[in-house]
Amino acid sequence: MSAALEVRAVTKTYGKLKAVDDVSFSVAPGQIVGFIGPNGAGKTTTMRICATLVYPDKGDVFIRGKSVLEDPRAVRRMLGFMPDSYGTYANTTIWEYLDFYARAYDLRGDARRRRVGEVMEFTSLSDLQEKEIAGLSKGMKQRLCLAKTLLHDPPVMILDEPAAGLDPRARVELRELVRELSGLDKAILLSSHILTELAEMCDSVIVIERGQLKADGTVADLTKKLRPALQVYVRTLQGAAATERALVELPGIERVRLEREGVVFEQIGGPEELAATLTSLVQSGLSPVEFTPQQLNLEEVFLSLTEGKLQ
Amino acid sequence: MSSLASMGDHWNPILVKEVRAALRGRVFRIVFPIVVLGAVVVAMMRLSSLDPARDADVGRQFVEPIYVMLCITILGIVPFSAFFSMGGEWEEHTFDLLSISNLRPRHIVFGKLFSAGVETTLYFSAFAPLLVFAFLLRGLDLVALLSLLAVTYVASFATAAVALALSSLARVRIARILVLCVVAAMCFGVIVGAYAFGEEWVFTTWAGPRSLGWRGTLWSLVVLFGFMFGATTVACERLAHPEENHSTGPRVLVTALFAAWIISMVFLMRRPASMSLDWIAEPVMAGLALSAFAHIFFVTEREDMTRRAAHDVPRTKISAVLAAPLLPGGGRGLLLFALHSLFAIVVVVCVVTSRSLASFDEAAAGRETLRVFSFAAHLFVYLGMISWFSHKRADKPVVRWVTRLAIPAFVLLAVCVPAFSFYLLGERSYPEFEHSFNPFMSLARNSLLPSGQRTAIMIAALVVVLLNMPRVVRAVREVVRHCSENRTRARGS
Numbered sequence: 043m044s045a046a047l048e049v050r051a052v053t054k055t056y057g058k059l060k061a062v063d064d065v066s067f068s069v070a071p072g073q074i075v076g077f078i079g080p081n082g083a084g085k086t087t088t089m090r091i092c093a094t095l096v097y098p099d100k101g102d103v104f105i106r107g108k109s110v111l112e113d114p115r116a117v118r119r120m121l122g123f124m125p126d127s128y129g130t131y132a133n134t135t136i137w138e139y140l141d142f143y144a145r146a147y148d149l150r151g152d153a154r155r156r157r158v159g160e161v162m163e164f165t166s167l168s169d170l171q172e173k174e175i176a177g178l179s180k181g182m183k184q185r186l187c188l189a190k191t192l193l194h195d196p197p198v199m200i201l202d203e204p205a206a207g208l209d210p211r212a213r214v215e216l217r218e219l220v221r222e223l224s225g226l227d228k229a230i231l232l233s234s235h236i237l238t239e240l241a242e243m244c245d246s247v248i249v250i251e252r253g254q255l256k257a258d259g260t261v262a263d264l265t266k267k268l269r270p271a272l273q274v275y276v277r278t279l280q281g282a283a284a285t286e287r288a289l290v291e292l293p294g295i296e297r298v299r300l301e302r303e304g305v306v307f308e309q310i311g312g313p314e315e316l317a318a319t320l321t322s323l324v325q326s327g328l329s330p331v332e333f334t335p336q337q338l339n340l341e342e343v344f345l346s347l348t349e350g351k352l353q
Numbered sequence: 354m355s356s357l358a359s360m361g362d363h364w365n366p367i368l369v370k371e372v373r374a375a376l377r378g379r380v381f382r383i384v385f386p387i388v389v390l391g392a393v394v395v396a397m398m399r400l401s402s403l404d405p406a407r408d409a410d411v412g413r414q415f416v417e418p419i420y421v422m423l424c425i426t427i428l429g430i431v432p433f434s435a436f437f438s439m440g441g442e443w444e445e446h447t448f449d450l451l452s453i454s455n456l457r458p459r460h461i462v463f464g465k466l467f468s469a470g471v472e473t474t475l476y477f478s479a480f481a482p483l484l485v486f487a488f489l490l491r492g493l494d495l496v497a498l499l500s501l502l503a504v505t506y507v508a509s510f511a512t513a514a515v516a517l518a519l520s521s522l523a524r525v526r527i528a529r530i531l532v533l534c535v536v537a538a539m540c541f542g543v544i545v546g547a548y549a550f551g552e553e554w555v556f557t558t559w560a561g562p563r564s565l566g567w568r569g570t571l572w573s574l575v576v577l578f579g580f581m582f583g584a585t586t587v588a589c590e591r592l593a594h595p596e597e598n599h600s601t602g603p604r605v606l607v608t609a610l611f612a613a614w615i616i617s618m619v620f621l622m623r624r625p626a627s628m629s630l631d632w633i634a635e636p637v638m639a640g641l642a643l644s645a646f647a648h649i650f651f652v653t654e655r656e657d658m659t660r661r662a663a664h665d666v667p668r669t670k671i672s673a674v675l676a677a678p679l680l681p682g683g684g685r686g687l688l689l690f691a692l693h694s695l696f697a698i699v700v701v702v703c704v705v706t707s708r709s710l711a712s713f714d715e716a717a718a719g720r721e722t723l724r725v726f727s728f729a730a731h732l733f734v735y736l737g738m739i740s741w742f743s744h745k746r747a748d749k750p751v752v753r754w755v756t757r758l759a760i761p762a763f764v765l766l767a768v769c770v771p772a773f774s775f776y777l778l779g780e781r782s783y784p785e786f787e788h789s790f791n792p793f794m795s796l797a798r799n800s801l802l803p804s805g806q807r808t809a810i811m812i813a814a815l816v817v818v819l820l821n822m823p824r825v826v827r828a829v830r831e832v833v834r835h836c837s838e839n840r841t842r843a844r845g846s
Contacts, residue, residue: 093453097596097661112664112842114594129445131370133377138370145366146454154362161593190450 043140045104046071046198046229047092052101054087054253061087063253064101070228071110071197074220076244077233078344084253085233089202091271092231093123105198119147122191126202126233130175136162136186137171140193147194165189165219181212188219199223201232205239217243241340251348265338268346271296272316276323277304277332288326290318366456367464371438372471381472384430389479392422412491413555419487420501420555423480424547427473427509429540432516435469436536436806439520439588458592462517462585469513471508493555500570501554504577505547511577512543514584521591537810598662600681604689607647608679611693614640619704633704634721637697638728644693645732651686652740653756655748656824657831658682660806666835668843673836677829683744684828687737687821694729701725727807730814731792735764737817744824764792 045068054062062084069075070232079085090096092103094114103110105117131139140161144154162168162174165185170178184204191199200216201220205213213236220243224230234240240247249256249264257264278285285305289298294310309316320333361369375381395418403414442448442461451461484502487493518534523532550573586606590599618636658666662681667673678689705718740747743756767790775788788794788806 079824095449095452095594097594097659099660111660114661119455121453123449123453125446125449126444129442129447131374131445131447133379134370138373142366142370143450145362145369145452146451146456147792148455150362201485 044107046073046106047071048104049088049092049201050102050104052088052091052098052103054084054091054096054098060253062098064190065250065253065255067248067255069231071229072224074224074230074232074244074246075248076340077231078237078240078247078340079233079237079250079256080348081236082349083250085250086202087253088250089123089200089231089233090125092200093121093125094118095123097169113225118326119194119197120198122194122196123198124187124199124201124204126206128187130178130183130186132176134175134352135172136167136178139175139186140189142192143190149161149193157349161189161192164192164222180207180217181209184208184212184216185219192223196228198229199231201230203233203235205234205236213239230253230332232245237340239345247343247348249289249341249344255341256347261340261343264343264347268343269338271308271310272312273306273336273339274316274319275301275304275306275332275334275336276330277302278323279329279331280327285323285328288323288328289319291326292322295319306336309335365460365464365467367461368467368471371465371468375434375468375472380434385475385479386569388422388430388476392419392480392483395419395422396486402657412487412490412492414492415490415700416484416487416493416498416555417551419480419483420505420551421548423476424505424544424551426476426480427505428512428543428547428669431469431472431476431509432512432536432540434472435465435535436514436516436520438465438468439517440523443524444526452594454623458589459585461592462521462588465517466510466514466581466585470510471715473509473513477502477506490499497554500549502572504550504570507577507581508543508547509631511581511584512540514581514588515539518584518587518591521588570730595662596659596661598658598665600651600683601665601679603647604651604686607644607651607691608693611640611644612696613701614643615697619700634701634724637701637725641694641697641725641732645690645736648686648693648736649757649760651689652683652736653743653747653753653760654681654683654686655753656683656744656828657748658835663835664839666839668836668840670833670836673832675827677832678830681826682831683740683747684821684824685832687733687740688825688828690736692731694733697729698722698726714785723807727810728792734810734817735760737790737821738813739763741817741820741824760832767791768793 047069048066049065052062052065053060061307065084065088067075077085077089079258087096091098091110091203092105094110094117094136097111103117108116108120110117119261131142132147134142137158140158140283141154144158149157152296159168162171163189167182167189170182175183175186184207187205188201191201205216217239220230220232224245232240232244246258246260248258257267259267276285276289282300282303282305286298286300289295289307294315296308298305298307300306309319316335320330323330376411396415399415399418403411442451484498486493488498516539519532519536519539520529586603590603593599615637618640619633658681666680667676678685678692702722705721739760740756743752743759746752747756771788799827
């Protein structure tokens, strides 16, 4: 599948600081990609380059084959960008705000009115259309900005920290909206520090630190790369020491250690070997009460991949 | 109704948004009634204090305070609201969202300017009944009053445009506070100026448009439109992306204005058969001085083009080389000034050697050409020398601004320091600023620098040319290189 968004060897320097250093990745249509990294890693700069707000010193970004350097206006027509800090206008209602941006995207007449209605419907803002923006909650403003981003129906969306400052309910609602957008075949690149959210929402993640790409792939792929062997937690009625003694005798078992009231070990091989281990434990007279394969979560992947150093 | 709605579709989105927000905004809803009420109170007070002995000009007595209030409103409040409206885009973090929409900088600037115009019109309409009443009181020349109001109306646009331009220059809060002081000073000056115009045209002399004539009104409008045009150009350039080409537009504009000025002035000055040759060289030199002022900004630009600007270099070699002086970069800016100077000299040579002139004589023709030549050489030396010192570090904004300030400062020092130094040494002519470092000496009619001093400035110009030659060559080569890269890329795609 051809990429909707392609970042090709992009470098951006501010004085002596290399904010983005030879970063390349791509996002396919209908794909949701999480962009994660510590503060100051270069996420926002990369996103602003994709949004034509900053031009790269080297490399290029292509949105559906159009270069940000050669044809920024064409890129803007195909791109919806929601910055981390965005403003709203005082003394303006939700409808006026959306109508203004619809006009700014050259939507005319009935098409404009219809589109404003559609995005208000999609983001559940229809009932509040006459409400002044100044009186909106953070979550509602976030919805409004998302609605604004959708006005020109862009095939590529870049959302910088869309969930920042939202309460749990608003976050869940945002997640649902993003999923719906992905269902509409939109390529979505979004950054967030709430990694549990991203893990649930994203098809793949990109990890960046000190301007350099650290990893790119699905969470499962990254976990496999970081931890090739499967880690399993087991607790038996006979206690941790007895379990440990039994485990070290078994084939395909490595790195056995005591943890809490049970034992953690690494299983070489796949599900068959794991089933065989469980059977052996039962046959050796142990009574397992807990036997849980442990996956690395996105937070652990992130911590393993990044060093937390600032530029 | 539907055609009205479809017309509304094509209105500038910024104008629609600003007017909607302003009408709902607290500022307008409070200020407008206060202004109207204030005008009525002032009118009542004036009516009660009219001088019965001056029965014939009671209208003029009445209109004066009304006009002052109108000026304070449309030349004070409107530019300030334009200033804050532009500043708000950065303050409220809305500028990025505007930048990635289909709006271009000119849509933003003109949207805000037209919304200032709507505000001005609303205030005007509030004052209209009082102005009509003043006219009915007798003693007012309708044409004079309408001329004054037309000029004031355009002045409000021009002041708002300058306020927008100043606001676009300062995106950081502290800088905006400083610029706000400049806007306040400008508004005060414009209000005082407008009152002076009113006094000249309507309040006291009773000469109406005859005092300054239609030409006066026309010139005032031309100057105000010039300010408005220049200010909107600056604002549009400032709003464009930092890596976009900011320079070509102003360069083309300055070149067009310079050429139009020189040609029109030469044409106008040649008309009276008895016109002296001095009158041809002087407007040309004034044009060169104005061009040099604009070139302070062009010659101090960073030398290399940004990647985005480089993409716009023409793909054919001849077009690229011809366009080089109009493309961004300090070296190319200096080349453009050299071309302006050359154009001015050629025009003067053509005119003064034209035997159709009544006052033609060969000595005067040679003298006038030399005057323009040495003036251009002076300006070239100051622009070229100072910018040469900093051109390698011109990618830093601080360096650019320091250089921009250093050029006029250096001219001032070069004019004053020798004068004071030689005054102390007892030299007679130097204290009167008649020395070769003073470029304005050439502007003084009928005077030509002594040949020794002329030689000194020509040598200085030659040195500056030699110093800047590698810089200019590099600048042209860069254009050729980008031209060939763009051609290769176009073939590839």
